Amino acid sequence: MCLTIVARDRARWDDEARHRKAEYIYGEAQRQNALGNSGATYELYKRAYELDSTNSDYYSELGLNYVMMVKRDEPLMLEGIDLLRRKFEADPTDYTNAYYYSQLMGSTGNTARQIEVLHVVDSLNPSRSDIAVSYIDALLSSEDTVMVRRAIDRLERLEVTAGKSMELTRRKTAIYAFLDDSVSALREIHGAITSSPLNPECYSFAGRYFEVQGKPDSALVYYSKACEVDPESGSAAFMLAQFYKNSGDTIGYSREIDRALLETDLDIDDKHEILLDYTRDLINDSTYLPHVNALFNRVIDKNPQEPSIRSLYADFLSVQEKYKAAAEQMEPVLDLQPEDNANWIRAGVLYLQDENYARAESTMERALKYHESDPDIHRLLSSALYLADKDRNTGRAIEEMYRAYELTDSTNIAVRSEYLSNIADFYSGINQLDSAAVYYADAIELNPHNVLACNNFAYHLSGSDDPELLDRANELSFSTLAEEPDNPIYIDTYAWILFKQKDYKRAKEYIDRALANSSDENISAEYYTHAGDIYFWNQLPDQAVEFWKKALELDPSNELLARKVKYKTYFHE
Incomplete structure (x- = not known):
């Protein structure tokens, strides 16, 4: 008998010790979760559950962790859902657990259970x-008429406890539209206006309802009334x-956009x-x-210290290829936000596009005073230096x-690799050919x-x-064509390399391809010069001269081209 009692006490002590250990581990899991250590959190919740599988808190937390691991282990999601179910059935007052369980039911298609x-x-x-709104949304997601009407009933009761609001009016109106009950929908809309006759949102919502219903005249009346009730309402x-x-x-669109931007309470965002x-529309x-352009300037005049508007205007001007004006808009932005390296880079690119290299x-x-360690700043400075005076x-550079x-x-x-290639281009541009070849x-080799x-x-x-x-x-050139x-x-x-190798027939095939793949405005003097030389050595002198003439039009100071055109023959130098 004594041995039995001791054995029972020892078992009870073991259970208590296990429960205490589980509580400690559970507390540590919560601490690790607060620190953002997801791996440690999962392992600790799992260990707490293994020590005490009777505590619903443990399997609720473990279930949530299983669900969050679904991408790594789909079977764990099913086990996690089951753990959440057990927690819900044991303690439906745990809102967090119940919420996640219901959402998982919805996402897995079990709307009825949700x-x-x-x-x-x-x-x-x-x-x-x-909670009421979540319940209403679940009812609506079923798209079952009986459930939808239950949603209306719950909305009616919610209005009693929470009071009328446009959010609830929108939901009820949408439900009535789903049920093709225009009478009830209009009753809701007019009820909202009656309750808040000075709220422009009510009239704007009515306008949107009539617009969707294909009644533009009624829509315009209510949209206009919203602006009349509150002329400073940016939303209206x-x-x-x-x-x-x-x-x-x-015309109406532009007029109201002007008013919204210049005369209402809209915030800068x-x-x-x-x-x-x-700007995308127009x-x-x-x-x-x-x-x-005039609208941008007026908005900027009203908001001179707002860099986002100036940046947007710079983008708009840049699309029109007005690079100088765009760069000028960026200058105040640089003063207002010197810590943003992207602003400096945009300004530098705009000046380069405007060919204002200095x-x-x-x-x-x-920019280097603020961003000395930014490689893009050094790259742009390098390009500007070289282009200004190589x-x-x-x-x-x-x-x-x-x-x-x-x-x-x-x-x-x-x-x-791109940076090394740029250095090579610089050396090539000043005829330091050996250094260029090295870079x-x-x-x-790097790429x-x-x-x-x-x-x-x-x-x-x-x-x-x-x-x-x-x-x-x-070999190198052929690899680029691949x-x-x-x-x-x-x-x-x-084509030019084939020409230098005296493979004139194939050189002509490729120069013809190059010209065919180029638009007229993008063909350089060099292209036409190459074409003329290649055609001449293919026994086509008249066509060669025509290409040289086109090249000379683009590069009128080129003396070698002028000689080729004048004497209608090829000169090497």
């Missing part, structure tokens, strides 16, 4: 409007503008979004561009490009798929008459 769960939770928490003005847009009334949509309508250079020099600035290379993560081989080779480097190195080598170097040029077979620049390079 409704059952939320009905219980809603009954236990009649004053919780958020915007909805009226959208009505005009949907109706195809561009809303103004930014409206301007963004408005960017291709040249008749409205002066109006949009201004691009000075802007990037200013004879005077190439040394500094190379230093800045190499600095960009050093600051770029070593794993980013594509960008680092081209380094760029390609053999740097197609531009392969093309430029191939063209660089084509300046030689050494058969081995020309063979290497041919990557981009329709790129006219790469096709032209290959």
Whole structure:
């Protein structure tokens, strides 16, 4: 008997010790969860559940963790759902558990069970409007007429406890529209207006209802009434503008957008979004561009310290290729937000596009005071220096490009290879050919798929008459066509290398392809020069002269071209 008692006590002590240990582990799991250590949290909840599978809190938390791991282990989701179910049946007052369980029922297609769960939770928490709304949404998702009418009943009761609101009016009206009950829908709308006759939202909602119902005249009356009730309501003005847009009334749309942006209570983020949509709508309508420009200026005058509007205007001007004006808009942005490196980069690119290389250079020099470790800033400064005066600035341009290379993560081989290729281009541009060859080779060794480097190195080598170097040029150039077979620049390079190798027939085939893949405005003097030389050596002198003439029109100071045209024959130099 004594042994039996001792055994029983020991078992009880073991159970108590196990429960205490489970409680400790559960507490540690919650701490790890608060710290964001998901892996440790899962393992600790699992261990607590293994020690005490009778505690519903443990299997609820473990169930949630199983569900969150669904992408890693789908069977765990089913086990997790079962654990949540057990917790709900043991303790339906645990709202968090019940909510997740109901949502999982809905997401797995078990809408009936989701409704059952939320009905219980809603009954236990009649004053919780958020639970009521979840229950209503579940009822509506069934698309069953009986359930939908239950949703209406619950909404009616919710209005009694929470009071009338536009959110509830919208829901009830949508339900009545689903049931094709226009009488009840209109009753709801008029009831909202009667309850809040000075609320523009009520009239705007009525306008939207009539617009959707295909009654534009009634819609316009209510949209206009919303603006009359509260002339400073940005939302009302915007909805009226959208009505005009949907109706195809561009004049009305523009008028109300102007008013929404300039005369209402819209905050700056809303103004930014409206301007963004408005410019997208009208960017291709040249008749409205002066109006949009004027509107931007008026909004900026009213909000001079808001960089987002100026940045958006810079984008709008840039799309129109007004790079100088766009860059000017970015200058105040740089003063307002010097810590944002993206602003400096945009300004630098705009000055480069405007071919104002000196201004691009000075802007990037200013940027370095704030972003000395940004490789993109060094890259843009390098380009600006080289383009401003390559004879005077190439040394500094190379230093800045190499600095960009050093600051770029070593794993980013594509960008680092691009920087080395740029340095090679700089050396090539000042006829330091040996140095150029070294950097081209380094760029390609780092990233053999740097197609531009392969093309430029191939063209660089084509300046030689050494058969081995020309063979290497041919190999590099041919590899670019494997990557981009329709790129006219790469096709032209290959055609020129074939010409240097005296393979005139194939050179003509490729130069014809290059010209066919180029639009007239993008064909350079160099293309036409190559075409003329290749055609001449294919015994087509008259066509060769026509190509040389076109090249000379684009490069009138080229003395070698002038001699070819004048004497109608080929000159090497």
